[in-house]
Amino acid sequence: MxxxxxxxxxxxxxxxxTLEDLAAASNYALAAYGYPPRPVEDFKMLAGNGVAVMLERAMPAGEATAERVAGLKEKFLEYYGVHYADKxxxxxxxxxxxxxxxxxxxxxxxxxxxxxxxxxxxxxxxxxxxxxxxxxxxxxxxxxxxxxxxxxxxxxxxxxxxxxxxxxxxxxxxxxxxxxxxxxxxxxxxxxxxxxxxxxxxxxxxxxxxxxxxxxxxx
CATH class of the missing domain: 3.40.50.1000 (HAD superfamily/HAD-like)
Incomplete structure (x- = not known):
């Protein structure tokens, strides 16, 4: 062999x-668009395919558009860039x-x-x-x-x-x-x-x- x-x-x-920091940054982004937060444990299944896909999965059903996902990603990175290692x-x-x-x-x-x-x-x-x-x-x-x-x-x-x-x-x-x-x-x-x-x-x-x-x- x-x-x-x-x-x-x-x-x-x-x-x-990274679960708690991913959840915190995602929920920060969701809140900026008026969407409800997701429990931390949800992100075990939401994460894995990149930030954009994770945020699209986290949004309420029927809300995802390319423009909204891009905006959420921008907000996510704004928060995560500062708080990436809080927990x-x-x-x-x-x-x-x-x-x-x-x-x-x-x-x-x-x-x-x-x-x-x-x-x-x-x-x-x-x-x-x-x-x-x-x-x-x-x-x-x-x-x-x-x-x-x-x-x-x-x-x-x-x-x-x-x-x-x-x-x-x-x-x-x-x-x-x-x-x-x-x-x-x-x-x-x-x-x-x-x-x-x-x-x-x-x-x-x-x-x-x-x-x-x-x-x-x-x-």
Whole structure:
């Protein structure tokens, strides 16, 4: 079997628990347009496909138009740009995992549907010097589960798809792994349930971050 050389990580729900800050920024935007707030727990299912899709899902039925969603996104970013780390924290065990991966020489990249500039700001604060590459939502590039971002990351890291593990907490992440040719690893500490991960093609499921090391050593 080809040894694994790189790990691609989702961000929200995988590396960091962003739920409360995403909810606060979304509800700030919704309030600006006179829409009712959504409970924090709702955002476990609303998040995952980028800010615009999350806000469209959060709006009352029948209210979404391209213009309104764009306006809500602007309000969201206005708030989130200041409050992105009020309550956001790394998940237990993840900082230690990243340290070991770095020591062992694995390449490490983030592939997220979060706007790239914001992803870099958050990661530089919570995980400084932990990643070789950060790839996020950008103009002209389709979002996950399209494999384009993942393939761009692989190219820049100099690795083949079969040399990569893709680790995430949602069906979108698992689909991205499958579509890109990486090994799909689902995590159970994030926003989604095991059933969703398995139904979308997860080959491995882990409950604690350090379990990824066992998977990497199988190769």
């Amino acid at each position: 080809q040894p694994y050389k790189a790990v691609l990580f989702d961000l929200d729900g995988t590396l960091i628990n 956001t924290r790394p998940y237990p065990g993840v900082p230690e995992l990243l340290r070991v991966l770095k020591e062992k020489g694995y390449k490490r990249a983030v592939v997220t549907n979060k706007v790239e500039e914001m992803a870099k700001v958050i990661l530089n604060k919570l995980y400084p010097d932990c990643f070789d590459l950060i790839m996020g939502q950008r103009d002209g590039v389709p979002t996950k589960p399209d494999p384009t971002l993942a393939h761009m990351a692989m190219d820049q890291l100099g690795v083949k798809p079969e040399e990569c593990v893709f680790m995430g907490d949602s069906g979108v992440d698992v689909q991205t792994a499958v579509n890109s040719g990486a090994l799909p690893v689902g995590v159970l500490w994030g926003f989604r349930e095991e059933k969703e991960l398995r139904e979308n093609g997860a080959k491995r499921i882990i409950r604690q971050a350090h379990e990824l090391l066992d998977i990497l050593e199988e190769a």
